[in-house]
Amino acid sequence: MLFNSLVFLYLFLPVAYLVFWHLTSKTQRYVWLALTGYVFYSFWNYKFCSLMLVSTLVSYLAGLGLLRWRDPVRRRLCVVIPVTLDLALLAFFKYTNFALANVQGVSAWLGGAWTVPALDIVLPVGISFYTFHTITYIIDAHRGVITPTRNFFEFASYVALFPQLVAGPIVRFRQIEKDLDDIDRADRRVNLNVGWSFFVIGLIKKLLIADTIAAVINPALQTYAQLSTAGAWLCMVGYSYQLYFDFSGYSDMAVGLGYLFGLRLPQNFNSPYKAVDIADFWRRWHISLSSFLRDYLYIPLGGNRGSGAMVARNLMITMLLGGLWHGASWTFVAWGAYHGLLLVLYRHGARLWDGLPIALRRVGTFGLVVVGWVFFRSDSFEMALTLLRTMFSWRGGLEIAGAPVLVAMLIVAGLAAHWGPNTFEMPHRWSPPYVAGLAALFGACLLVLYGAPSSPFLYFQF
Amino acid sequence: MRTSKSAPALGQIGHLIPRLLLAVGLLDLGLRFIPVEPLTFRAWEALTRYRPPGAAFEPNRHYENDRAYGDIAAMGNLPEVRQYRREVFSTDAFGFRNAVHVATAAVSTILIGDSFAVGSGVSDDETLSAQLTALSGCPVYNAASEEPNPDPDRIVSMARRLGMPRGLVIHLYSEDRDLPRIPASRKRRVTAVLASMPPSLAGFVGWVRGLATVSPLQIGSERVMKAIEDGKILPNSYAGRVVRRTLENGDPILFRAAHVEDFYTRRPASADYWTWLAAELRDARLDLLVLLVPGKYTVYRPHLIDDERRGNGGGDYLDRLEGELRPAGIPVLNLTPVFRARAADALRHGQYLYWRDDIHWNADGIALAALAVQSRATRSAGDCRRLMAEKP
Numbered sequence: 001m002l003f004n005s006l007v008f009l010y011l012f013l014p015v016a017y018l019v020f021w022h023l024t025s026k027t028q029r030y031v032w033l034a035l036t037g038y039v040f041y042s043f044w045n046y047k048f049c050s051l052m053l054v055s056t057l058v059s060y061l062a063g064l065g066l067l068r069w070r071d072p073v074r075r076r077l078c079v080v081i082p083v084t085l086d087l088a089l090l091a092f093f094k095y096t097n098f099a100l101a102n103v104q105g106v107s108a109w110l111g112g113a114w115t116v117p118a119l120d121i122v123l124p125v126g127i128s129f130y131t132f133h134t135i136t137y138i139i140d141a142h143r144g145v146i147t148p149t150r151n152f153f154e155f156a157s158y159v160a161l162f163p164q165l166v167a168g169p170i171v172r173f174r175q176i177e178k179d180l181d182d183i184d185r186a187d188r189r190v191n192l193n194v195g196w197s198f199f200v201i202g203l204i205k206k207l208l209i210a211d212t213i214a215a216v217i218n219p220a221l222q223t224y225a226q227l228s229t230a231g232a233w234l235c236m237v238g239y240s241y242q243l244y245f246d247f248s249g250y251s252d253m254a255v256g257l258g259y260l261f262g263l264r265l266p267q268n269f270n271s272p273y274k275a276v277d278i279a280d281f282w283r284r285w286h287i288s289l290s291s292f293l294r295d296y297l298y299i300p301l302g303g304n305r306g307s308g309a310m311v312a313r314n315l316m317i318t319m320l321l322g323g324l325w326h327g328a329s330w331t332f333v334a335w336g337a338y339h340g341l342l343l344v345l346y347r348h349g350a351r352l353w354d355g356l357p358i359a360l361r362r363v364g365t366f367g368l369v370v371v372g373w374v375f376f377r378s379d380s381f382e383m384a385l386t387l388l389r390t391m392f393s394w395r396g397g398l399e400i401a402g403a404p405v406l407v408a409m410l411i412v413a414g415l416a417a418h419w420g421p422n423t424f425e426m427p428h429r430w431s432p433p434y435v436a437g438l439a440a441l442f443g444a445c446l447l448v449l450y451g452a453p454s455s456p457f458l459y460f461q462f
Numbered sequence: 463m464r465t466s467k468s469a470p471a472l473g474q475i476g477h478l479i480p481r482l483l484l485a486v487g488l489l490d491l492g493l494r495f496i497p498v499e500p501l502t503f504r505a506w507e508a509l510t511r512y513r514p515p516g517a518a519f520e521p522n523r524h525y526e527n528d529r530a531y532g533d534i535a536a537m538g539n540l541p542e543v544r545q546y547r548r549e550v551f552s553t554d555a556f557g558f559r560n561a562v563h564v565a566t567a568a569v570s571t572i573l574i575g576d577s578f579a580v581g582s583g584v585s586d587d588e589t590l591s592a593q594l595t596a597l598s599g600c601p602v603y604n605a606a607s608e609e610p611n612p613d614p615d616r617i618v619s620m621a622r623r624l625g626m627p628r629g630l631v632i633h634l635y636s637e638d639r640d641l642p643r644i645p646a647s648r649k650r651r652v653t654a655v656l657a658s659m660p661p662s663l664a665g666f667v668g669w670v671r672g673l674a675t676v677s678p679l680q681i682g683s684e685r686v687m688k689a690i691e692d693g694k695i696l697p698n699s700y701a702g703r704v705v706r707r708t709l710e711n712g713d714p715i716l717f718r719a720a721h722v723e724d725f726y727t728r729r730p731a732s733a734d735y736w737t738w739l740a741a742e743l744r745d746a747r748l749d750l751l752v753l754l755v756p757g758k759y760t761v762y763r764p765h766l767i768d769d770e771r772r773g774n775g776g777g778d779y780l781d782r783l784e785g786e787l788r789p790a791g792i793p794v795l796n797l798t799p800v801f802r803a804r805a806a807d808a809l810r811h812g813q814y815l816y817w818r819d820d821i822h823w824n825a826d827g828i829a830l831a832a833l834a835v836q837s838r839a840t841r842s843a844g845d846c847r848r849l850m851a852e853k854p
Contacts (some may be wrong), residue, residue, distance in 0.1 A: 009483060010483070010487055192474075192476030192477070193474050193475055193476035194476075195476065196475050196476045196479045196480070197475050197476070199479075200475065200479055212696070215691065215696050215697060215699060216696060216697060219697045219699075220697075401693060401694075401696075401697040402694075402695065402696045402697045405695060405696055428475075430474075430475055431473075432473040435473055435474065435475050435478055438475055438479075439475070439478050439479065439482055442479060442482060443482065443486075446482075446483075446486050447683050447686060447687075448683075448687070450490075450677070450679055450680045450682075450683035450684075451680070451683030451684045451685075451686055451687035452683075452684070452687045452699075
């Protein structure tokens with residue numbers, strides 16, 4: 001089920017919301033949140049609920065073990081078992097066919113005649129997110145950052161919390177632990193305005209900006225080889241905004257839904273296209289993932305400690321794995337490598353870069369990010385290299401259908417992304433004219449929801 | 463960021479948006495009670511809305527549209543390729559497409575099948591059943607519906623209801639349909655229960671289903687979105703469902719993209735379903751004739767001047783199916799050769815057997831099929847009840 005669907009708005013959300021606020025005790029609300037999470041997930045594929053339940057159970061039991069045992073060996077087992085299970089699930093469902101295809105490719109390259117059949121594996125939606133939830137829970141518990149909960153339903157509601165279940169943000173237990181503890185004391189009216197404000201703004205970002213841009217650039221990118229230089233740039237700048245407004249729109253909706261249920265989810269995007277350097281970009285883009293990679297991968301690898309070569313190695317490993325997390329494809333790995341390289345270069349040339357005028361640094365950072373999105377968007381290296389060749393040489397080509405609308409949308413999106421406040425910077429105490437404007441845009445969103453099939457969020461595929 | 467706790471007021475977004483949602487929801491609900499005909503481009507959508515279980519359409523309805531057009535043009539959002547025509551569509555008391563007098567006449571033949579058999583896109587007097595009736599002088603009952611492979615029990619009970627102790631069942635199978643399968647016994651039981659509903663209850667169930675599934679607000683919104691996605695303001699995202707080609711005479715012609723894909727796919731052909739159906743019908747003294755109708759792409763592919771698609775597999779699905787049916791002793795008439803031959807000839811005169819903007823055949827195509835059936839089936843002089851599947 002998608003947030004941007006009629007069944008969500010008219011059936012799931014009202015039922016989930018009204019029942020939740022009629023329940024009074026903590027456990028009742030935990031059970032209801034967990035249940036709604038599983039129902040929400042079932043709309044996609046009920047069979048995979050068992051997978052989430054297994055991951056939840058194992059991590060919950062491991063948490064209890066960490067509470068009980070002080071013996072380092074047992075405590076280590078309490079970390080190794082659930083984390084291995086989560087990573088194994090992720091590896092099997094997400095990377096098996098990728099690995100087999102590569103084995104096949106290498107075999108063919110070496111002249112072997114070995115045929116590796118592709119397995120019929122369906123990638124469970126959201127597995128990249130809920131496995132990371134349980135991993136952060138266990139590692140934080142082991143580190144003593146959090147105290148594992150004894151209440152199974154509290155933990156189950158944390159893992160299956162429907163606003164963040166399938167595409168994040170990757171919420172750490174400690175970030176909503178207090179709200180979960182106080183869930184029986186939450187006041188429905190307190191966050192009503194801010195919750196709906198986040199949700200409506202997220203829906204507008206997704207349906208009116210991201211999807212409109214997608215409507216123009218997706219057909220154009222299907223014939224990428226025929227694009228002109230201007231067309232290729234328009235498409236890739238358009239994709240940069242599409243991805244941002246799509247994913248940050250989803251995150252805003254998740255945050256808004258969290259508020260409606262008395263839970264404050266963390267910020268996932270902090271105006272990333274205002275970044276003045278590439279390290280700044282990664283502090284602003286998909287914050288819940290980049291901070292996960294920092295805290296659970298980069299720092300354990302050694303982080304900034306050690307020689308320049310060691311730091312570069314740590315950065316490259318982190319970004320390569322970050323790229324691979326997005327999908328089982330070498331183009332994602334290349335995207336990660338590209339950003340790893342940019343981060344390494346920035347570490348060495350920060351003094352030079354930071355001396356440039358701030359406007360130039362912003363434009364430069366955005367340009368570098370746009371070039372990186374070429375790998376992210378491309379289905380193959382052939383597509384990526386063709387697009388890059390077109391972007392960095394001069395050629396005429398086909399006109400893009402809908403180009404005037406695209407340009408207008410890029411202006412709107414550009415103003416909002418580069419100069420406007422992000423959703424967390426907004427006051428959410430709107431005066432009546434703003435409320436009327438938002439309601440009118442929400443009405444336009446409903447027209448789109450009624451008139452067109454719901455388009456999935458880009459990050460659902462990861 | 464700050465949060466606020468304040469009294470309910472429409473000036474606050476947290477109060478206005480849920481009310482707006484509610485208002486739109488109520489509007490949607492209210493509009494579901496209004497007639498949908500003004501929003502339809504042909505009869506099918508209008509008359510299937512409140513269809514009772516077991517019926518093809520709403521009983522005793524009459525629909526007229528002077529500007530009906532084809533389903534592929536609608537699906538692909540291509541108004542410039544529409545072929546406007548008049549469509550008159552009537553249903554009988556049982557909810558099937560028949561002129562009222564047919565149900566009470568001495569019916570000798572029942573026609574079952576999909577929208578080709580129903581006669582989507584043509585008027586009442588141009589359907590296959592109407593043209594066969596006119597040609598043979600023997601009333602043919604049109605029992606075709608959305609469910610192209612009805613359960614034999616339902617066919618038999620329909621035959622009995624029509625006062626038909628024996629006769630012929632023509633099963634029209636169009637190439638673009640999936641290969642029918644013998645239904646599971648559970649599905650047959652459900653069908654039987656639905657069929658045994660009293661008419662008033664069936665009517666109520668159909669009405670509720672129509673209210674639940676057809677939203678005029680949704681249809682209207684789709685129209686708005688299609689107007690915006692016209693290929694000029696925004697790219698036409700619907701066009702991908704459709705393949706647009708040019709014929710030798712320069713006329714544009716549309717195909718469903720899925721049907722073109724199917725043509726190049728080697729689909730399994732099996733006579734199992736028809737062997738089972740024939741046996742079930744035989745017990746009730748009903749003969750079976752399977753009428754194989756080629757898809758539009760199969761017929762017109764040789765006459766396209768801009769079709770770059772080439773493929774080794776597929777293209778002979780109905781021929782292979784015929785090859786399965788004959789050895790199984792199932793009377794079969796494959797219209798592919800006669801349609802291919804006639805289409806080439808007609809094209810030279812600017813005439814067609816199918817609508818260019820629709821997946822369905824037109825009145826000329828149906829007339830050709832009726833002639834082919836008539837030449838194949840025959841009857842004993844003066845006795846319509848003995849219309850035979852095969853010439854003796």
